[in-house]
Amino acid sequence: MTRFKEILTSGKFVVTVELDPPKGVNTQPFVETVNLLKDRVDAFNVPDNRSACIGMSSVAGAVLARNQGAESICTFACRDRNRMALCSDLLGMYSLGIENVLMVTGDYFSFGDSPQSKPVFDLDSVQAVRMARELEQGNDAGGNALDGVPSFYIGGVANPQANPMAPHFNKFLKKIRAGVEFIQTLDVYDMKRLDTFMGQAKKENIPIIVGIRVVDKRTVDLQLLGKLSGNPIPDSWIHELADLDERSLLESGKRKALELIKSVQMSGLAAGVHLSAGDPAACLPEILSEAGI
Amino acid sequence: MIIAKRKPLDEIMDGVAGYSRVLLAGCGTCVAVCLAGGEKEVGLLSSQLAIASELKGRRIDLGEVTVERQCDREFLDELRYVIQDYDAVISLACGVGIQFLADQYPNKVILPGVDTTFIGANEEAGYWTERCRMCSRCYLAQTGGICPITICPKSLLNGPCSGTREGMCEVDPSKPCAWAAIYDRLEGTGRLEHIQEILPPRNHALTTTPQTLIHKAYKRRYSVHD
Numbered sequence: 001m002t003r004f005k006e007i008l009t010s011g012k013f014v015v016t017v018e019l020d021p022p023k024g025v026n027t028q029p030f031v032e033t034v035n036l037l038k039d040r041v042d043a044f045n046v047p048d049n050r051s052a053c054i055g056m057s058s059v060a061g062a063v064l065a066r067n068q069g070a071e072s073i074c075t076f077a078c079r080d081r082n083r084m085a086l087c088s089d090l091l092g093m094y095s096l097g098i099e100n101v102l103m104v105t106g107d108y109f110s111f112g113d114s115p116q117s118k119p120v121f122d123l124d125s126v127q128a129v130r131m132a133r134e135l136e137q138g139n140d141a142g143g144n145a146l147d148g149v150p151s152f153y154i155g156g157v158a159n160p161q162a163n164p165m166a167p168h169f170n171k172f173l174k175k176i177r178a179g180v181e182f183i184q185t186l187d188v189y190d191m192k193r194l195d196t197f198m199g200q201a202k203k204e205n206i207p208i209i210v211g212i213r214v215v216d217k218r219t220v221d222l223q224l225l226g227k228l229s230g231n232p233i234p235d236s237w238i239h240e241l242a243d244l245d246e247r248s249l250l251e252s253g254k255r256k257a258l259e260l261i262k263s264v265q266m267s268g269l270a271a272g273v274h275l276s277a278g279d280p281a282a283c284l285p286e287i288l289s290e291a292g293i
Numbered sequence: 294m295i296i297a298k299r300k301p302l303d304e305i306m307d308g309v310a311g312y313s314r315v316l317l318a319g320c321g322t323c324v325a326v327c328l329a330g331g332e333k334e335v336g337l338l339s340s341q342l343a344i345a346s347e348l349k350g351r352r353i354d355l356g357e358v359t360v361e362r363q364c365d366r367e368f369l370d371e372l373r374y375v376i377q378d379y380d381a382v383i384s385l386a387c388g389v390g391i392q393f394l395a396d397q398y399p400n401k402v403i404l405p406g407v408d409t410t411f412i413g414a415n416e417e418a419g420y421w422t423e424r425c426r427m428c429s430r431c432y433l434a435q436t437g438g439i440c441p442i443t444i445c446p447k448s449l450l451n452g453p454c455s456g457t458r459e460g461m462c463e464v465d466p467s468k469p470c471a472w473a474a475i476y477d478r479l480e481g482t483g484r485l486e487h488i489q490e491i492l493p494p495r496n497h498a499l500t501t502t503p504q505t506l507i508h509k510a511y512k513r514r515y516s517v518h519d
Binding site: 105106107108122123124126130157158159163164166167168170173174186229230232 | 457463489495497
C-alpha cells in the first residue's frame with residue numbers, strides 16, 4: 001500500500017499539490033519546492049505535459065520528488081502516448097518505485113505550446129485505467145503475459161462543475177467501474193455546484209479531493225485569451241481581477257483559495273484539497289498556515 | 294462526400310514554375326460540389342494563373358479539361374489525347390483522383406491543385422462539416438447517430454472530457470460537445486443503457502493503410518480468399 005493510499009484511507013483531510021516538472025533540465029527549483037512543502041502536504045501531483053505544454057516527463061518528475069522523500073502521484077495523459085507507450089511507462093514508473101497514478105485524458109493541444117502535435121488519444125481515461133488494472137493481472141495491452149506484475153493506486157479526474165452533469169457523471173461511474181480508487185477534481189470555484197456533485201457522488205464511497213487554484217495574473221490572462229483549460233474563473237470575479245495590478249490580483253487569488261479551502265474543510269464531504277498555483281513555493285506556505293494545515 | 298479546398302495561388306504558381314504547357318484537370322464529382330475543383334474552378338484557376346504569369350512576365354500555355362471522376366480509370370482514359378500536349382498537369386481532384394491520374398500517366402508531372410480535407414456533409418450553400426473519420430468500425434448504433442470519433446476532438450469513446458463548458462466543446466466553444474449531444478439523443482430515445490457499459494479500446498489494426506476492399510461477389514475474379 002502506498003503512503004498516499006494509507007493517508008487517504010485513514011480519513012485524514014489530505015492536501016496534494018500540483019507541481020510542474022521543469023521545462024528543461026534545471027531541476028533545482030522543482031527540488032527546492034518539494035523540500036519546502038513536503039512536510040506540510042501529503043503528496044505532489046506531477047503533471048504530464050500539463051495544459052499540453054511540453055515539460056520534463058511526469059515519471060522523471062515523480063521520481064525526483066520521491067528522491068527528496070516526498071510522496072508522488074504521477075499523471076498519465078492519454079493525449080501523448082498510445083497503449084504501448086502507456087504500458088511501458090507504467091511498468092517503468094513502477095520499477096522506479098512510484099505506484100500512485102492519476103489517469104487523465106489530457107488537455108487538447110490548442111491550449112498548449114505545441115499546437116501542431118499529432119493527437120494520440122489511443123485510449124480514453126476509462127480504458128487507460130482498465131489497462132493499468134490488466135497490467136496488475138499480469139497482462140499487457142495486447143493480452144501478452146508479463147514477467148513480474150506491478151501494483152498501482154489509481155486515481156481519476158472529475159469535474160464537479162460539469163455542465164451538463166449527466167453525461168459527465170456517467171463517465172465518472174465508468175471510471176469507478178474501471179478501477180479508480182480516488183478522485184481529484186478540476187479547479188472548483190462554485191461551492192454550490194461542488195456540494196451538489198458531492199451529494200450525488202457520496203453513495204459511490206470514493207475519496208474525492210477538491211481542486212483549488214490560486215488564481216494569478218497568468219490564469220486571468222489565459223482565460224481572457226480563451227486559452228485556459230478546465231473550469232473558467234467566474235465572470236463576476238474575473239471582471240474584478242482584470243482591473244487589478246499583478247500583486248493585488250495574486251492577493252485576491254490567495255484570499256479566494258483560502259476561502260474555498262475552508263469551505264471544503266467545513267463541508268466535511270471531501271477527502272481533501274488539491275492545490276495548484278503558478279508559484280507554489282511563493283504562495284502556498286502562507287495559505288496552508290492560514291488554513292491551519 | 295470528399296471535401297477539399299483550393300491551394301493558394303502562390304503555391305500552385307511555384308509548382309508550375311518550370312513548365313510552359315500546363316493542363317488544369319478538374320473533377321466533376323465531390324470537389325465540384327464543394328466548389329474546389331470542378332469545371333468552374335478550373336476556369337477560375339486558369340484565369341488567375343494567366344494573369345499572375347503575365348504580371349511576372351512569363352508565358353504559360355494553359356489547357357482546361359474536367360472529367361466526371363478522376364477516381365475512376367474509365368474517365369481518365371478520356372484524357373489520353375489531351376494530356377500528351379502538356380508538360381505538367383494540375384489536378385483539382387481530391388488526393389485519390391490526383392494519385393490515380395499520376396498512376397494512369399506515370400510519365401507526366403501531376404501536381405495537386407487542392408488540399409483534401411475531410412469527408413463531410415453539405416450543411417448549407419458553401420458550408421460543409423466533417424462527419425466521418427472512416428474508422429472501419431461504426432459506433433453510431435451505440436452513440437445515437439452522432440460519431441464521437443469525428444465530432445469529439447479527442448475521439449473519446451466513454452463519455453465527455455472534463456472540459457465541456459455549458460454543453461459546448463472546450464476545444465471549439467462554437468461547437469456542441471459530442472458527448473453532451475450523444476447523451477441527449479440517447480436519453481430522448483430511451484437508449485441510455487448503450488453508453489453505460491465501458492466501450493473497449495478501438496482496434497486500430499482495422500485502419501492500417503493503405504486499405505483494400507474487394508466485394509465478396511468479386512473475390513474469385515481477383516483470386517482473393519477469406
